Amino acid sequence: EIVLTQSPGTLSMSPGERATLSCRASQRISNNYLAWYQQKTGQAPRLLIYGASSRATGIPDRFSGSGSGTDFTLTIDRLEPEDFAVYYCQQYDRSLLTFGRGTKVEIK
Amino acid sequence: QVQLQESGPGLVKPSETLSLSCTLSGASITTSYWSWIRQSPGKGLEWIGYNSYSGTTNYNPSLKSRVTISIDTSKNQFSLNLTSVTAADTAMYYCARVVLTHFDYWGQGTLVTVSS
Numbered sequence: 001e002i003v004l005t006q007s008p009g010t011l012s013m014s015p016g017e018r019a020t021l022s023c024r025a026s027q028r029i030s031n032n033y034l035a036w037y038q039q040k041t042g043q044a045p046r047l048l049i050y051g052a053s054s055r056a057t058g059i060p061d062r063f064s065g066s067g068s069g070t071d072f073t074l075t076i077d078r079l080e081p082e083d084f085a086v087y088y089c090q091q092y093d094r095s096l097l098t099f100g101r102g103t104k105v106e107i108k
Numbered sequence: 109q110v111q112l113q114e115s116g117p118g119l120v121k122p123s124e125t126l127s128l129s130c131t132l133s134g135a136s137i138t139t140s141y142w143s144w145i146r147q148s149p150g151k152g153l154e155w156i157g158y159n160s161y162s163g164t165t166n167y168n169p170s171l172k173s174r175v176t177i178s179i180d181t182s183k184n185q186f187s188l189n190l191t192s193v194t195a196a197d198t199a200m201y202y203c204a205r206v207v208l209t210h211f212d213y214w215g216q217g218t219l220v221t222v223s224s
Contacts, residue, residue, distance in 0.1 A: 001169075035210035044202055044214035045153070056212065088153060092209035095166045099153035 002027050002093050004100035012108040013084075019076040021103045023089035028069050033092040036065055036074045039102075040085045048087075049074065079105070110134040112203050112215035120197075120222050126190040130203030130215055137161060137179055141206035142186045144177060147217075148199035158206050159186060193222045 003026040013019050023034065032052035037045035047056040049065035052072055062077040076083055084107050089100040116128035130142070143158035157167035159177040167175050176189040190197060198221050204211040 031209075033209040037211075044204075044217050045211075046214070047210060047212050050207075050210045050212075090153075090210060096168070097155040097209075099155070101152045 001096060002029065002091055002098055004089050004091055004098060006087075006089060006100035006103045008103060009101075010104045010106060012106050013079055014108045015079050015081055017079050019079055019083075019105055021074040021076075021087055021105075023067075023072045023074070023100055025070040025072075025091060027093075029072075029091050029093060032068050034065075034067070034072045035090045035092075036063075037088045037090065038083075038085050039088065045088060076105070110205060110213040112205070112213060114201060114203050114215045114218040116218060116220070118219055118221060120193055120220060121224050122194055122222055123192055126188070126193050126197060126220055126222070128188045128201055128203075128218065128220070129185050130187070131183070131185045133184075135205070137181055137184045137186060142177070142179065143204050143206045143211060144188045145202045145204055145211070145214075146197075146199040147202065150196075151199075154199075156188065156190075195222050198222045 005024045007022045034052045036049040039045040053065045064075045066073050086102045086104045088102045111133045113131045120126045138161040141158045141160045144156040147153050157177050159165045174191045179186045200217045200219050202217045203215045205213040
């Protein structure tokens with residue numbers, strides 16, 4: 001089973017800043033089957049990015065994903081007030097899906 | 109717009125079976141794969157398994173011996189059965205649509221507590 005490690009655990013940022021979130025896999029993720037989700041308190045996760053870098057429908061272009069192999073990054077340009085939330089990465093490998101433990105982006 | 113809605117008991121006794129349903133609107137259950145995911149403070153987000161109309165199923169190995177996900181085309185819904193529950197199964201349970209390798213639509217979630 002591939003284990004995903006997200007860092008940092010918490011990111012304290014100000015609106016307008018750029019946030020960079022990391023997701024590292026214990027093994028290479030084939031075909032870049034890596035997705036990112038945003039979860040706000042009391043809500044279900046929302047798909048942001050799939051295939052490491054493809055934005056889901058309706059996701060603003062300030063959200064971008066990059067990376068390959070074992071190291072992946074979610075970048076949020078110009079943080080908006082509604083972007084403060086918890087972000088999870090998720091991988092697919094040999095019909096199994098696992099999630100990271102999340103990075104909380106909080107207001108500084 | 110695809111919408112999913114979970115339903116079922118919020119309280120289950122230890123050793124009993126947890127049963128939840130997910131009703132789908134805006135899409136047919138005969139397309140795509142349909143999944144259950146749970147979230148608890150201790151384990152975070154945990155994929156439980158998925159099923160499809162064609163009968164392709166896949167379960168998390170850690171839960172496989174206790175889990176069944178089934179599809180009811182007449183009601184356009186799918187369901188989760190988790191047997192022999194313990195306090196460790198207390199979590200928010202989500203249903204979601206699987207698109208190949210990720211989950212694009214989620215239900216709002218339903219909290220299930222295992223307690224006597």
